Amino acid sequence: MSQAIPDPGKSALRPLRLLLIDDNPHDRELATRALSQHFGAVTVVLARDADEFEQTIAEGEFDAAIIDYELHWTRGIEALRRIRRSRPECPVLMFTASGSTELAVEAMKEGLDDYVTKTPKHYARLPYALVACLDRRSAERARAQLAAVVESSEDAIIGMTLEGIVTSWNGGAARLLGYTSDEAHGQSIEAVVPPQLRQEEAATLVRIAHGEQVNHYETVRVARDGRAIPVSVRLSPILDRTGRIVGISKIARDMTERKRVEEALRLADQRKDAFLATLAHELRNPLAPIRYATRLLDPGVPPQMASDARKMIDRQLAQMAHLLDDLLDVSRVTRGVLEIQREQLDLREIIESAAASARPLAEVAGQALTLNVPAEPLPVSGDAVRLAQILGNLLHNATKYTPAGGHVVVTASGEGDEILISVKDDGIGIAPEALRTIFELFVQLEAPGTRSTGGLGIGLSLARDLVRLHGGTIEAQSAGPGLGSEFVIRLPRVEEVAALTGPVAAPEKVTALGAANVCVLIVDDNIDAATSLSYVLTLARYRTAVAHDGKRALEIAETLKPAIVLLDIGLPGMSGHEVARRLRAAPWGRDLRMIAVTGWGQESDRAKSLEAGFDAHLTKPIDPEMLLEHIARAARNVAQREAG
């Protein structure tokens, strides 16, 4: 015996409830018996007059209604209309002896599910007709539910003929591709396939038509507005009841967000690699002067050289320690364990102290450093060491990214409940699109290998994090490349003020020396590296000259015509490669021995050096013995040539 499936939400766990509307008690009796015989457990709710009817409708506790046509209180068609108004989905069956085909047709138009003629032998048919109605309604509900699920899916779900003509198009497809369901219906799916992929799409449809399923693959679709959208697509055949393939279903998922995340990860990874290369370079750089300078501490070295060497070691070690401190701080910020020790401070003292530390750098770089601080105190609550670190980083950058002859101005003022500090330079400036990214970790605007300024790309990121820990903000401004930069920090002002420690001691200036027969030109923008190397060579009885940039190197070379040039690659203004090319091209430059002495040690860096005309590529820190051997060999060649 087949059992109707009523609305699963309501009546799955209770007997079927039927509303029976019939004036005749005898007929009601017969109908109830026929239904009970068929369904077993069934509850029949009676409506014998208008009041009972209204009450039952209001309670709504029935799964289907059976109505007679002739009623003493209304007509069957009116009862049908009333039920439809409040229960449009409820199966209604008319069971009447007084109807006609015309009446049946009219009632069907009003939403009647079925019509059974009431004769004694038709009572047995009643339950079967009811089961059919309930089954149909239930199937309709299931279909509607499925349609709603498909419609509300975020994914584009598209039905097509085997030829790729769209037959269904859900809300997800409309949102993703920009065509409404009406617009897409009847069109070829090719409209959303980029021209270069159409052949491939057609071949895929043929595969599906032969019963294959095409699992997720990544491709591109074109939206109505021409945007290319990365999607993950899955195609499968649609089968009819007999298993015949009658269409193709396609599910396309928008991959834009995933692609964006992947791209961000790729960039972060790339930045990390660049950072590691730069880190190696930055750690190697100070090692070179330290290595040379330690040789100058041997007994017998002139006292001035030994004293200079000690200072160089000190300075370079301080530089390395500073780098490592910044690195550790960045790691602390990333792990959320960096804390600041707040106290009441007068920011003027921090600025003066930071400026005093930066002044020697500015002097070596040939820049003017000016302070504009007000006469009255600038009270903040903060960590003196961290605030000095922030300003130190900004000042260090300002001198690094400003050519000789430039200006660096630090201005501080109180504005309302804020304290503003500006570090402004008239240096190389920053392109507008780069202003957004420079505070991100490891971001450096020049590509590694072309940089001459050093640094790890963490100074600004750390400065931003430290300013945030102080409850402040930092922003960068620049009118563009070549037009200088300004960094503005805003900190909350507080009421009281406390004193600070004095400025940090300034490093001293060093100058190059030289003596003896074969002339060696040393070109390095790291002054300590150049000087210490020149000392080592001087002690080995070479005549040396020193330049700190490419232009100066060319000038000195033109005058002195050195036999050997030791050339750094990352130089301000003109790269070491360019200097090498020009030296080699000089009339006297053919026999010149050129050695690249650099922190960049990858295979590609070596290849670039050889291509630029270098004879050798040595990576810092170079063992002094090895370098001396190189130079001795070159010197012997020069001597032989001159003798021959």
Ligand code: ADP
């Ligand atoms: P770096 O160690 O490379 O100096 P920072 O985080 O301190 O790293 O700075 C990030 C980048 O921002 C630098 O590589 C540089 O390109 C740019 N930049 C920072 N300060 C300045 C400035 N005053 N003028 C021009 N560019 C700057």
